[in-house]
Amino acid sequence: MEAILETRNPRPKTQDLTPETETRALSPAFQFCDVALPVPLDNAFSYRVPDGMEPAVGGRVLVPFRQRRMSGIVVDLHDRQPAVVTKNVVSVLDPEPVIDAQLMRLGKWIADYYLAPLGEVFRTMLPLSAEFKRTITYRITEQGQLALHLGGTSGSSARARRTPEDHLTEFRVLDYLANRESGREQSLQSATRVSRAVLAGMVRKKWIVREDVSDAQDAARVVKIAVLLGASPSREPATSVDTGARGEDVRRSATKKLNANQQALLHSLAGSGGRATVEVLQNLEIPRSTLSTLVKRGLIEIIEELAEFHVSRVKARPSPFGFEFNLAQKQALQRVVDAVSTRKFAGILLHGVTGSGKTAVYLAGMRAVLEAGRSAILLVPEIGLTPAVAADLHQVFGEEVAILHSALSDQERAEQWHRIKRGDARMVVGTRSAVFAPVADLALIIVDEEQDSSYKQEETPRYHARDVAVMRAKMANAVVVLGSATPSLESYYNATQNKYALVELPHRVEQRPLPEVELIDMKQEFQETGQEQVISRKLAEEIRERLERKEQVMILLNRRGYSPVALCRACGSRMECRNCAVAMTHHKKSSRMVCHYCGFEAPVPKKCGECGSEYVYFLGTGSEKLEELLHGMFPTGRIGRLDRDTVRGKEDFERMLGALNEGELDLLVGTQMIAKGHDVHGVTLVGVVGADIALGLPDFRAAERTFQLLTQVAGRAGRGQTRGKVVLQTYFPDHYAVQYAANHDFAGFYEKELRFRSWMHYPPYSALANVLIRSDKLDEVLEWSGTLGKWFEKTRHEGVRVLGPAAAPIVRLKRDYRYHFVLKSPSREKLNTALRAMLAYAVWQKIPRTQVIVDVDALWLM
Numbered sequence: 001m002e003a004i005l006e007t008r009n010p011r012p013k014t015q016d017l018t019p020e021t022e023t024r025a026l027s028p029a030f031q032f033c034d035v036a037l038p039v040p041l042d043n044a045f046s047y048r049v050p051d052g053m054e055p056a057v058g059g060r061v062l063v064p065f066r067q068r069r070m071s072g073i074v075v076d077l078h079d080r081q082p083a084v085v086t087k088n089v090v091s092v093l094d095p096e097p098v099i100d101a102q103l104m105r106l107g108k109w110i111a112d113y114y115l116a117p118l119g120e121v122f123r124t125m126l127p128l129s130a131e132f133k134r135t136i137t138y139r140i141t142e143q144g145q146l147a148l149h150l151g152g153t154s155g156s157s158a159r160a161r162r163t164p165e166d167h168l169t170e171f172r173v174l175d176y177l178a179n180r181e182s183g184r185e186q187s188l189q190s191a192t193r194v195s196r197a198v199l200a201g202m203v204r205k206k207w208i209v210r211e212d213v214s215d216a217q218d219a220a221r222v223v224k225i226a227v228l229l230g231a232s233p234s235r236e237p238a239t240s241v242d243t244g245a246r247g248e249d250v251r252r253s254a255t256k257k258l259n260a261n262q263q264a265l266l267h268s269l270a271g272s273g274g275r276a277t278v279e280v281l282q283n284l285e286i287p288r289s290t291l292s293t294l295v296k297r298g299l300i301e302i303i304e305e306l307a308e309f310h311v312s313r314v315k316a317r318p319s320p321f322g323f324e325f326n327l328a329q330k331q332a333l334q335r336v337v338d339a340v341s342t343r344k345f346a347g348i349l350l351h352g353v354t355g356s357g358k359t360a361v362y363l364a365g366m367r368a369v370l371e372a373g374r375s376a377i378l379l380v381p382e383i384g385l386t387p388a389v390a391a392d393l394h395q396v397f398g399e400e401v402a403i404l405h406s407a408l409s410d411q412e413r414a415e416q417w418h419r420i421k422r423g424d425a426r427m428v429v430g431t432r433s434a435v436f437a438p439v440a441d442l443a444l445i446i447v448d449e450e451q452d453s454s455y456k457q458e459e460t461p462r463y464h465a466r467d468v469a470v471m472r473a474k475m476a477n478a479v480v481v482l483g484s485a486t487p488s489l490e491s492y493y494n495a496t497q498n499k500y501a502l503v504e505l506p507h508r509v510e511q512r513p514l515p516e517v518e519l520i521d522m523k524q525e526f527q528e529t530g531q532e533q534v535i536s537r538k539l540a541e542e543i544r545e546r547l548e549r550k551e552q553v554m555i556l557l558n559r560r561g562y563s564p565v566a567l568c569r570a571c572g573s574r575m576e577c578r579n580c581a582v583a584m585t586h587h588k589k590s591s592r593m594v595c596h597y598c599g600f601e602a603p604v605p606k607k608c609g610e611c612g613s614e615y616v617y618f619l620g621t622g623s624e625k626l627e628e629l630l631h632g633m634f635p636t637g638r639i640g641r642l643d644r645d646t647v648r649g650k651e652d653f654e655r656m657l658g659a660l661n662e663g664e665l666d667l668l669v670g671t672q673m674i675a676k677g678h679d680v681h682g683v684t685l686v687g688v689v690g691a692d693i694a695l696g697l698p699d700f701r702a703a704e705r706t707f708q709l710l711t712q713v714a715g716r717a718g719r720g721q722t723r724g725k726v727v728l729q730t731y732f733p734d735h736y737a738v739q740y741a742a743n744h745d746f747a748g749f750y751e752k753e754l755r756f757r758s759w760m761h762y763p764p765y766s767a768l769a770n771v772l773i774r775s776d777k778l779d780e781v782l783e784w785s786g787t788l789g790k791w792f793e794k795t796r797h798e799g800v801r802v803l804g805p806a807a808a809p810i811v812r813l814k815r816d817y818r819y820h821f822v823l824k825s826p827s828r829e830k831l832n833t834a835l836r837a838m839l840a841y842a843v844w845q846k847i848p849r850t851q852v853i854v855d856v857d858a859l860w861l862m
């Protein structure tokens with residue numbers, strides 16, 4: 001907090017136009033403040049402001065709430081006597097706002113639009129929990145008051161160990177605390193020069209109470225690293241007695257008795273230079289117990305280090321400005337720069353085919369903003385912010401950029417927040433929550449890959465960062481650029497309605513041609529070969545050709561694991577997760593059954609759990625099995641796999657793509673992750689296996705997702721001027737999503753899909769909300785959803801369609817039973833009015849607020 005005080009003073013170049021200063025000047029006159037607390041309750045809470053305290057609207061205060069003390073954001077200061085008895089504010093944490101007037105408005109909009117408690121919205125917006133966690137306060141007790149007045153006689157039992165000086169200090173502390181509700185440890189120490197030991201003694205005597213608002217959780221992120229003991233092999237006779245050589249001896253002698261898993265783990269650790277994070281090792285599909293066994297045997301040591309986000313060590317990449325802008329890029333940049341200079345809100349949808357150089361346009365636009373002395377925010381999808389991208393950004397913006405990525409600790413996040421707030425970093429790049437960066441004089445917000453689902457937060461507040469970016473730009477009179485090769489239906493529709501200007505980058509840079517796409521009808525393949533094929537004859541032939549020509553291949557199968565279903569032939573039951581109503585996936589290498597929804601693991605069944613039959617079959621193909629199949633078909637090919645089992649961190653992701661770029665791999669198999677790499681230019685063939693998995697899901701966005709995924713992965717094909725090829729295997733060759741993707745026909749797909757959405761009253765023609773009722777007790781879910789269903793029936797909500805209650809497509813997830821309603825309305829106002837009334841009724845019916853989840857503009861109805 002002190003840091004804010006000291007550095008708050010804005011630089012001369014920043015004009016402080018916010019009304020913060022006015023509010024503060026007036027604040028001493030107010031007797032009450034309304035505080036938004038991070039609790040699942042929709043209202044703010046009123047507190048009395050004691051004399052001498054000066055809270056500010058947008059600043060944090062510490063207040064008593066139920067049996068605890070909590071920090072919340074002041075949303076109003078007033079003199080209206082609340083109807084209920086009010087408690088006093090304990091202390092003012094920020095004398096100046098940490099949420100400025102603009103972000104305050106944005107926060108209220110989010111709370112209103114997404115029906116989320118305002119306090120929880122602010123908690124999401126403000127990454128200062130690390131500072132808050134360290135807040136320790138002391139309060140005087142009645143016994144303490146007594147001791148103060150009686151001269152400390154009640155503490156006589158401890159007299160023996162107390163020095164006269166301690167005695168004086170204790171009185172100073174009691175005197176200090178007697179005059180206020182409570183004191184923060186730091187203020188108390190500077191006022192009385194009391195030591196922690198003396199404070200602890202006073203707590204034992206019950207004169208004072210220590211209140212630690214922390215969650216007892218270390219703010220810094222620690223990573224566990226496995227180190228191979230005696231990692232440097234020495235062939236000389238062991239004359240020295242250093243531990244390394246001894247470790248090597250131990251290792252050599254012990255290696256003989258190791259089982260295959262243990263050897264594999266040691267081998268892989270040695271291969272990565274003798275050290276790797278435990279997280280990475282646990283993803284090797286080797287049982288977790290293997291690592292602990294090796295630690296027990298003294299072959300591996302686990303050490304803890306602070307997490308760091310290393311800027312890429314991958315070889316230097318060409319500068320994003322290293323090539324000439326083509327005409328379309330120049331025009332797009334000009335549109336952005338012109339719009340920014342008007343200082344009025346404008347939305348631009350930048351639709352650029354894959355490889356058309358959108359990033360260069362973003363960075364040039366941001367640089368123009370920086371040169372004008374203003375601020376810009378670039379939002380990127382979760383997987384997009386790799387260390388290599390960070391290195392590029394540093395190269396372009398130097399110290400003026402703040403990069404907010406998920407590997408930051410709470411502490412580091414808070415530091416970046418202060419840098420931005422001070423105006424030291426005016427270019428902000430980050431994932432979802434960077435949309436709340438406290439920049440001054442915002443000129444430009446760019447949302448890269450605006451259709452990406454990682455922009456939607458799947459917990460309260462369930463906001464969509466793209467939509468928040470548009471609203472923030474409106475409030476700031478700034479320009480918002482939504483960029484994508486495959487824009488969402490919503491954004492494209494807005495562009496057709498002239499809400500956004502549509503700017504196209506229709507060509508790949510340097511006239512690289514778009515790939516040729518060949519569809520393979522897998523039904524026909526089955527008829528002709530007489531058996532179910534994973535890799536069609538055509539795809540196999542194309543792969544063989546590429547490998548012979550030393551070219552590279554990518555194969556997409558958007559399903560990880562070995563087999564997605566374990567089925568009993570005798571009784572027909574499939575093995576389901578204990579916590580979820582979904583099939584468990586067989587992972588062969590780790591020899592486990594895994595639930596991909598909750599992470600639950602179980603041994604691979606030898607018998608059916610229902611009938612005891614031994615005829616358990618594993619059906620279907622995941623990426624692990626596909627990799628094995630390809631090894632069998634192309635034994636000399638160097639094959640890598642990219643999915644959540646082989647890749648955890650962004651560094652693994654980058655390393656794998658780096659290996660492909662460096663020519664260390666011939667063939668890369670993977671899930672949708674492989675569609676997201678930005679810098680793969682060596683691949684001439686992309687195979688898509690099971691292109692239509694998603695089309696079978698009961699979700700109105702299934703076609704859109706399939707089209708987007710196919711288009712993105714197809715965009716990976718083609719090297720330099722060599723035209724790439726895509727082989728797309730499907731059981732639904734006539735489905736329009738597949739057809740339009742094969743023809744690179746964006747406009748055609750959008751037109752058809754929009755017609756479908758219009759008939760079915762789905763977004764963008766309706767506002768939609770999913771209301772999920774959940775409980776680990778089925779009875780409760782049935783009762784609550786029945787109660788709400790009856791209420792929806794007997795109350796009239798004109799212009800709102802209510803579907804349900806119905807069992808959710810995944811009826812049980814993470815132990816909760818789930819029923820849902822889907823609400824649709826052409827009027828967002830009417831939709832939200834109905835939802836608000838429903839929530840009020842639920843409270844009245846004593847249905848816990850946390851068990852009714854309202855997801856406005858839900859991306860998934862599963």
Ligand SMILES: [Zn+2]
Nearest residue numbers: 568571608611
């Ligand atoms: Zn059975």
Ligand SMILES: [Zn+2]
Nearest residue numbers: 577580595598
């Ligand atoms: Zn599960």
